[in-house]
Amino acid sequence: MSSHYLSPEQNRRLRRWESWNRGYFIVAFIALIVVLVFSSELGLSSADSWGPLGVVLVLLILPIIILQLRLRCPACDQKIGWHAKLMAPDQCPHCHRFLRSKQSA
Numbered sequence: 001m002s003s004h005y006l007s008p009e010q011n012r013r014l015r016r017w018e019s020w021n022r023g024y025f026i027v028a029f030i031a032l033i034v035v036l037v038f039s040s041e042l043g044l045s046s047a048d049s050w051g052p053l054g055v056v057l058v059l060l061i062l063p064i065i066i067l068q069l070r071l072r073c074p075a076c077d078q079k080i081g082w083h084a085k086l087m088a089p090d091q092c093p094h095c096h097r098f099l100r101s102k103q104s105a
């Protein structure tokens with residue numbers, strides 16, 4: 001085993017995932033609020049139909065789930081998935097490698 005830390009390149013990949021993940025989460029959160037506040041004005045929901053609003057909510061939330069499921073440990077290539085939340089965890093739950101490079105520690 002060479003190192004318990006990621007290489008700078010692996011670290012860059014992970015940080016890129018984090019910024020995508022965080023960026024999308026913020027966009028989706030704002031969109032969610034806008035949709036909920038203006039849903040009746042936008043004609044997305046009425047007293048008897050929540051169908052279109054439901055579709056919009058699913059479309060907003062689905063990429064969050066996909067982003068989470070796409071995160072893999074750069075070292076052992078195991079999926080980290082729901083351990084991640086908004087940021088990658090400090091350590092890979094599979095190979096226990098620190099998920100950052102030594103330089104940025």
Ligand SMILES: [Zn+2]
Pocket residue numbers: 073074075076077078092093094095096097
């Ligand atoms: Zn790992």
